[in-house]
Amino acid sequence: xxxxxxxICSRCIYDERTPAITFDEEGxxxxxxxxxxxxxxYQTGKPEGEKRMNEIIEEIKKNGKGKKYDCVIGVSGGxxxxxxxxxxxxxxxxxxxxxxxxxxxxxxxTENIRKVLGKLKVDLYTHVCDxxxxxxxxxxxFVAGVPEIEASTDLALAETMYRAAAKYKVKYVLEGxxxxxxxxxxxxxxxxxxxxIKNIHKxxxxxxxxxxxxxxxxxxxxxxxxxxxKKIRPLWYIEYNKEDARVFLENMFGWQYYGGxxxxxxxxxxxxxxYCPDKFNxxxxxxxxxxxxxxxxxxxxxxxxxxxxxxxxxxxELLNYFKKRLVLSDEEYNTIMKSPPRYWYEFPTYxxxxxxxxxxxxxxxxxxxxxxxxxxxxxxxxxxxxN
Amino acid sequence: xxxxxxxxxxxxxxxSLVKTVQFGKYSYIGDPINTVRIFNxxxxxxxxxxxxxxxxxxxxxxxxxxxxxxxxxxxxxSYGGGVKDAETAKxxxxxxxxxxxxNTAAIENPALIMEIxxxxxxxxxxxxxxxxxSIWGGYVVYSNDGTMKTKLNPIEWARKVEEYGAGELLIxxxxxxxxxxxxxxxxxxxxxxxxxxxxxxxxxxxxxxDIGKAANIGKASAVALGSMVVFQKKGMGxxxxxxxxxxxxxxxx
Amino acid sequence: xxxLGSVKNMLKYIGAESTITANxxxxxxxxxxxxxxxxxxxxxxxxxxxxxxxxxxxxxxxxEKVPVLGICLGMQLLTYGSEEGxxxxxxxxxxxxxxxxxxxxxxxxxxxxxxxxxxxPSPLCEKLPGESRFYFVHSYYVKVENESCSILKTNYGLNFxxxxxxxxxxxxxxxxxxxxxLGMQLLxxxAYLQ
Numbered sequence: 001x002x003x004x005x006x007x008i009c010s011r012c013i014y015d016e017r018t019p020a021i022t023f024d025e026e027g028x029x030x031x032x033x034x035x036x037x038x039x040x041x042y043q044t045g046k047p048e049g050e051k052r053m054n055e056i057i058e059e060i061k062k063n064g065k066g067k068k069y070d071c072v073i074g075v076s077g078g079x080x081x082x083x084x085x086x087x088x089x090x091x092x093x094x095x096x097x098x099x100x101x102x103x104x105x106x107x108x109x110t111e112n113i114r115k116v117l118g119k120l121k122v123d124l125y126t127h128v129c130d131x132x133x134x135x136x137x138x139x140x141x142f143v144a145g146v147p148e149i150e151a152s153t154d155l156a157l158a159e160t161m162y163r164a165a166a167k168y169k170v171k172y173v174l175e176g177x178x179x180x181x182x183x184x185x186x187x188x189x190x191x192x193x194x195x196x197i198k199n200i201h202k203x204x205x206x207x208x209x210x211x212x213x214x215x216x217x218x219x220x221x222x223x224x225x226x227x228x229x230k231k232i233r234p235l236w237y238i239e240y241n242k243e244d245a246r247v248f249l250e251n252m253f254g255w256q257y258y259g260g261x262x263x264x265x266x267x268x269x270x271x272x273x274x275y276c277p278d279k280f281n282x283x284x285x286x287x288x289x290x291x292x293x294x295x296x297x298x299x300x301x302x303x304x305x306x307x308x309x310x311x312x313x314x315x316x317e318l319l320n321y322f323k324k325r326l327v328l329s330d331e332e333y334n335t336i337m338k339s340p341p342r343y344w345y346e347f348p349t350y351x352x353x354x355x356x357x358x359x360x361x362x363x364x365x366x367x368x369x370x371x372x373x374x375x376x377x378x379x380x381x382x383x384x385x386x387n
Numbered sequence: 388x389x390x391x392x393x394x395x396x397x398x399x400x401x402x403s404l405v406k407t408v409q410f411g412k413y414s415y416i417g418d419p420i421n422t423v424r425i426f427n428x429x430x431x432x433x434x435x436x437x438x439x440x441x442x443x444x445x446x447x448x449x450x451x452x453x454x455x456x457x458x459x460x461x462x463x464x465s466y467g468g469g470v471k472d473a474e475t476a477k478x479x480x481x482x483x484x485x486x487x488x489x490n491t492a493a494i495e496n497p498a499l500i501m502e503i504x505x506x507x508x509x510x511x512x513x514x515x516x517x518x519x520x521s522i523w524g525g526y527v528v529y530s531n532d533g534t535m536k537t538k539l540n541p542i543e544w545a546r547k548v549e550e551y552g553a554g555e556l557l558i559x560x561x562x563x564x565x566x567x568x569x570x571x572x573x574x575x576x577x578x579x580x581x582x583x584x585x586x587x588x589x590x591x592x593x594x595x596x597d598i599g600k601a602a603n604i605g606k607a608s609a610v611a612l613g614s615m616v617v618f619q620k621k622g623m624g625x626x627x628x629x630x631x632x633x634x635x636x637x638x639x640x
Numbered sequence: 641x642x643x644l645g646s647v648k649n650m651l652k653y654i655g656a657e658s659t660i661t662a663n664x665x666x667x668x669x670x671x672x673x674x675x676x677x678x679x680x681x682x683x684x685x686x687x688x689x690x691x692x693x694x695x696x697x698x699x700x701x702x703x704e705k706v707p708v709l710g711i712c713l714g715m716q717l718l719t720y721g722s723e724e725g726x727x728x729x730x731x732x733x734x735x736x737x738x739x740x741x742x743x744x745x746x747x748x749x750x751x752x753x754x755x756x757x758x759x760x761p762s763p764l765c766e767k768l769p770g771e772s773r774f775y776f777v778h779s780y781y782v783k784v785e786n787e788s789c790s791i792l793k794t795n796y797g798l799n800f801x802x803x804x805x806x807x808x809x810x811x812x813x814x815x816x817x818x819x820x821x822l823g824m825q826l827l828x829x830x831a832y833l834q
Contacts, residue, residue: 390753390754392752392753432753432775433775458649460646461817461820463777509749509779510777510778554751555751583742583747583748608752609752
């Protein structure tokens, strides 16, 4: 539903509602510019990019001599992470696959993990949160009325990967993030860190957190400065086509596509197809659609059509499942969904601390100890359009 | 002919799925309903749920979650944990479970076996016997989630329980539980040869070959798998799975 | 009696609407009937007689000729009677229920997944692959008097009829509601019978 007055980037499909967006004289947005500069800097898919990746691989192998594993890869059962494990093994690396189970996985996710790791003979490390605790945190975020209902899962995965790496003395964590396939996440409206999660839970949750792996500020500093565990994103360097990867995985491993971004986990499905559109009027499909357009893999008109004229796919029974698990009556659910949204800046977080310690994080970023996107997002004051 | 049944045996502590080692420490496995869905997709033969601390923690079975579990399953289900009277047993059977498993309650009140059997048939009552090797050689029966030693001899108790009307026996080796080292086929065989009702071997499975051994050496009619179906491999992460049917068939020839 | 909830669940899963009833009056409206069974023969027959179900069942099955499916004990109830009890069965299919022999080395009850082999062709068994396994749990087996009524056979020490049919009346000894996809196929066949 486009209004004729709404400004849309002339190149991708981010529109003026996107936080911190600016347009140049030709109507091209700053996120496209960021995309271009990343492409240029990392030489993604070009010989120089591949060369740099190979150099990093040699480093990883050298560092891993005498150890059981030389790198850690976070797996979810999804396309990117499944492909990454295959790629790593092909390159002669000895990965340890790591999974954080928030207990909302679909069987497709578990089966995909099992099939891919089984055939590649890769070991799996998991951290399973007690289902009651995981639900208590989810419910706390829901009741609080903030958008980051997925924050607890994302942060827990990051913390779990660090713990696994530390346990086996591994210095490299490989992440399956691809700025080409997933786009650049706008800064601003969404934010999370350990203090935020702890506080939301303290205020709105009921159960003590005993099994949830919280990444405190201290932990982050410990993993990066003392354990010196590096984060590498291979898909920023190498040629990668998500559709091709999907077909390959299906043929090679009997891997199953779950029909849409992130539908391997029901909480993520709820977040993307129901929670964000209904409560915050945010539809995340524009991230990946814009990415495809920028990379020349989809026509802009096609992306605009898909984004504005169709709705996100919703698994039947998803809403019932959500309410049942979090013990919400229809009334309670509706009341909360209708209540005004609240945002991270209304609650205690580490944000100011990250900003104050920017010089430290700059050094960490230079040493590949934190990703550049983390540095950009956390260490600079965020433009908040409070509308 | 009848296949040897392979039954994932899942441990519940109230509403969370866990896995113990030697009846002691446990790790979290996940949400019961989600896990059941996965086993449904994998088309397992049968599923068994044990709320292992119910008796000790003085809890009664959580009918709500059992109902949700039953609603998800398209294969036979059995439940044990804190069942002390026929009323509770009947309720659980009526919400969609095929069999009730009783352990401590059978020791304290053997007539309960007959009561349930009379109403719902012998095949609906499984008596679970936890056994441990005694230092003098031989085996002893334990109750209350392995915390209380009894004076019962497993073979005699098994015979008695059959007389009372039990339809099946679940024999769990406390020593082998969670170790991946294989079943205690000695006691399984001794009991299997002493009774005419089916015996389910439980405790210690670590590889598909263990299934074969329990059936061929231990003479078990069915095999329960614990750690093997919830972990990727020994010492590694949680990953719900089920042994490949073709490979199992080879073991059982 | 029995696992009505599970049957209803599987029917729902395959898209068929069903109602569980203890009320003979409600039964009159049924387009198809499923007779479940766990427990003992005499108990079940007594309940049928005493509840007023008997008249309605006879009318629906024999006069109106609506499709009826008996599951496990429900199938045994369709016969003349069982060695398990003294009360007569519904007598809709000429057959008897006999106790498995306890002296041939095989454990009783017959419990677990066993193979069914097609006998007389029947719409109930459409699309079931050659080596189909279903979940059985029973101590008594059924033997029909007329082979044309036997639609599936199973072996457990001896050959017995694991599924029977006479006209609109069907019986399966195994539990389709506990037999995964093949159980679904069978129930689907029953649900979509004309």
